[in-house]
Amino acid sequence: MQDREEIRCIINDNVSEITSRMTGITLIESQPVEIPDAYTIHLCAKGSYQFDLYLQTDIKTLTHIAKQMKRKPVTSEDIPMYATEFFNILGGRIVSKINRLYQQTARFKPPVFFSDSFRLYDIQEDTLIFYYRYLDGNVKVEGQFSRIRAL
Numbered sequence: 001m002q003d004r005e006e007i008r009c010i011i012n013d014n015v016s017e018i019t020s021r022m023t024g025i026t027l028i029e030s031q032p033v034e035i036p037d038a039y040t041i042h043l044c045a046k047g048s049y050q051f052d053l054y055l056q057t058d059i060k061t062l063t064h065i066a067k068q069m070k071r072k073p074v075t076s077e078d079i080p081m082y083a084t085e086f087f088n089i090l091g092g093r094i095v096s097k098i099n100r101l102y103q104q105t106a107r108f109k110p111p112v113f114f115s116d117s118f119r120l121y122d123i124q125e126d127t128l129i130f131y132y133r134y135l136d137g138n139v140k141v142e143g144q145f146s147r148i149r150a151l
Contacts, residue, residue, distance in 0.1 A: 003102075008128050010097050011053075011143045015130065018090045019139075023068040025061075027132035027139060035138050040114040041084055043091040047106030049145060051098070053091050056140040064136065080113040087111040094143075 012029070019025050038056040045051040059079070066074040066082035074082065088111050095108050128143040 004126065004128070006101070007098065007143070010101070011094055011128060011141065012130055014090060014093045014097070015132070015139075015141050018086075018093060022086055022089065023065045025064065025134050027134050030131045030133040030138070032129075032131050033133070033138050033140075035140060038140070039083075041087040041111050042114065043087060043108055043111040045091070045095045045106040045108035048104045049098075049106055051095065051106060051108075052142075052144045053087075053094065054140075054142040054144075055087055055090075056142075058137055061137045061139060084111040084113050 016027050019027050035056055035058055037058060039059060039062055041055045043053045045053075062079050062083045063074065065086050066079045069082045069086060070078060091108055091111060095106055099105060126145060130141040132139040132141070
């Protein structure tokens with residue numbers, strides 16, 4: 001895929017910036033690490049290209065995200081709702097920047113929350129994988145272009 005490094009920067013910069021701004025979590029890139037009992041949030045954008053974005057992390061991190069967004073204690077029912085809203089904002093920023101930069105159009109569907117390490121597609125050669133750590137846990141983000149037209 002051409003411009004892989006530019007897209008890598010868009011994803012990485014937005015993951016770090018949005019996570020810090022919305023949750024107070026400062027992510028630091030790390031080496032690959034397994035995340036036991038990971039939950040997955042998936043977002044898909046389709047149009048002149050298809051882009052799948054995955055976030056995997058543990059329940060402790062998702063609870064922190066939900067508490068910061070709600071600004072008060074959360075229930076177990078609140079966690080998927082606030083976590084997917086967080087990922088909706090993050091994914092929207094990434095897709096919007098890719099659309100503007102490459103003059104493409106893709107619209108994304110609302111994120112889907114899975115209570116396990118779900119993957120819609122096998123990891124392909126051009127999958128961008130990011131591992132992050134912070135004081136209380138680990139986060140994995142994957143960006144995958146499944147079909148690209150003139151990107």
